Amino acid sequence: MHNIQLAASQIIQQVLVDGRNLNQVLDESLSRKAVWTPAQRAALQDLSYGTLRFYGQLDALLGALLHKPLSDRRIYYVLLVALYQLQYSKAAQHAVVDHAVRSAQMLNAKVSGLVNAILRNFLRSQDVMLERAAQHATGRYSYPQWWIDELQAQYGERSAAMLEAGNQHPPMTLRVNQRRNTTADYLALLNRHNLSARLIEPDALQLDKPVPVDKLPGFFDGLVSVQDAGAQYAARLLDVHDGMRVLDACAAPGGKTAHILERAAVDMVAVDKDAKRLQRVAENLQRLDLSAQLVAGDAAEPQEWWDGEPFDRILADVPCSASGVVRRHPDIKWLRRSSDIAGFAAQQLQILRALWRLLAQDGRLLYTTCSVFHQENEQVVAAFLAQQPDARRLPISLANDNEGQLLPNDQHDGFFYALLQKIA
Ligand SMILES: C[S@@+](CC[C@H](N)C(=O)[O-])C[C@H]1O[C@@H](n2cnc3c(N)ncnc32)[C@H](O)[C@@H]1O
Incomplete structure (x- = not known):
């Protein structure tokens, strides 16, 4: 077990210190462990995801358990992983502690006694420690304070359930x-x-x-x-019919592109700025025996790739904070900064305006994000409509609807949808 703990602690460190994407770091780590069994690989994934999911609480616990800062920061990440296991896994407590001591020894022989003392202290006073950790919102909900404040300001009483939904294991x-x-x-x-x-x-x-x-x-x-059920609304809301010309402007990895093609025989152009990710669209379409014209291009600069033929339907699944899908990507909670949100909103509005010119008269554009922040959703659409007299918003009906804002729950992730029609 100590090899898995150690590998998880290094993954957590790379995410939290270097700001790297959890999926990528985990994939790189697993690619170096060809001899590991499927069970060991699954355990590494669980420890990495779980520790980041509850990082706010685990960090608060360590703050209460440590009387002075650790001289070797690598040990902090070993302790985080071990606390996650003690609090959330079924692993035997003595085994978790013993292996954490071995993991620490491999990094720094001098601190193994300290690791043992801290973890045993936690086990002796677990309830008191958990109460202390929960005194601050970050320790209680395991989100950064700005995120908690943002959701509270926007959603009031519903924010606590949203924060908790984001800490659940996602359904498949x-x-x-x-x-x-x-x-x-x-x-x-x-x-x-x-x-x-x-x-x-x-x-x-x-x-x-x-x-x-x-x-x-x-x-x-x-x-x-x-594909998450919330993402499956897109193809349905777009109301596609055989023979239509459809643009999926931010298409990779192609989940929604494929769903649209499964529902109707349309002439599909799938664009994404990231040529490498576009390759995943090709692979997905090939597996499903579907086809589309794939274009590596910037949705905000369509003059570089558009042939001038208008589209009947456009899907704008724009880049966003991904605040609605944190249960699948818990690293997002710690990688995003509050200042990122305005940057996303500006980019989203720019893409929306650029794509509008490509839409046929009476055509429909579906704007969507996997965010729960109004700044990227309702406010972008309001800013767009205020300056675009030939656009009107069509009513849509969603389960658990809040004007196009799907809140994360046990059936789906958090998404936002706004359906816009081009009028005379
Ligand atoms: C939310 S993901 C799309 C998910 C995809 N629609 C699906 O359902 O599988 C956003 C995508 O937008 C792409 N992207 C970001 N900025 C872009 C831009 N300016 N133009 C086109 N694509 C962009 C990213 O590379 C990413 O693949």
């Missing part, structure tokens, strides 16, 4: 490829493979327990994809 939701099978048929196929799931949206099945994709029957043959 499937999107059934309607070109290949019905949702009912695929549910029956899952059941025959001893996998249980329930229908939560017309194309969406939520698995009772997440499984690796290679355990999903027909995954590699394109029967099904993995």
Whole structure:
């Protein structure tokens, strides 16, 4: 276990100190561990994600347990991981402590006694320590203070439930490829493979327990994809029909592009600024036996790639803070700064304005983010509408709706949708 703890502590350090993306750091770490078993790999993922999910609380606990700052900062990350295990995992407590001592010894022989003392002190006074950690909002909710303040200001009493929803393990939701099978048929196929799931949206099945994709029957043959139910609203709201010309302007990795193509035989142009990520669109479409014209380009500079032919439908799934999907990406809570939000909003408005020129008369543009901050959502759309007399907002109906703002819950992540039509 100590190798896993040590690797997790190094991953946490790279995210928190170097500001690196958790997925990338974890992938790099796993690629160096070819001999590790699937169970060890899964454990490393759990320790890395879990520690970052509850980092606010674990950091507050360590603050209460440490009487002076650690001389070797690497030990702080080992302690964070061990506290996560003691608080949230089923691992035997004595084993967690013993292995943390070994992990620390491998880094710095002088501090192993201190690690032992701190963790045993935590176990002796766990309830008191947890109460102390919860005295401040960051320790109670495990989000930065600015984020908690922002949600409280915007959502009032509902903010606590939103913060807690973001700390849950995300459900695994499937999107059934309607070109290949019905949702009912695929549910029956899952059941025959001893996998249980329930229908939560017309194309969406939520698995009772997440499984690796290679355990999903027909995954590699394109029967099904993995996609949050909230993301599956996009294709439906866009109301696509056979023969339409559709632009997906921020397409990678292609989840929504593929869903649109599964629902109608449209002429699709899929653009993304990141050519490497665009490759993932190609792979996804190939697996699903779908096709689109793929363009590496900037949605804010369409003159560089647009052929002048207007689009009937445009999906603008713009870059955003991703504050609605933190249960899938807990590192986001610690990597974002409050000052980033205004930057995202400016970029979003710029993309929205640029894309509007590409929309046909009577055509529809769906603006979407996976954020819960009004600044990137309602306020961008309001600023756009205030200056665009040929745009009107169409009413949309969503479950758990709050004017297009889906709040994260046990069925879906947090998303925002605004449907705009070009009028004369
Ligand atoms: C939220 S993700 C899109 C997710 C995708 N629609 C899906 O459902 O799989 C946002 C994407 O926008 C891309 N992006 C960021 N800035 C862009 C820009 N100026 N023009 C085009 N794409 C951009 C990013 O590379 C990223 O792939």
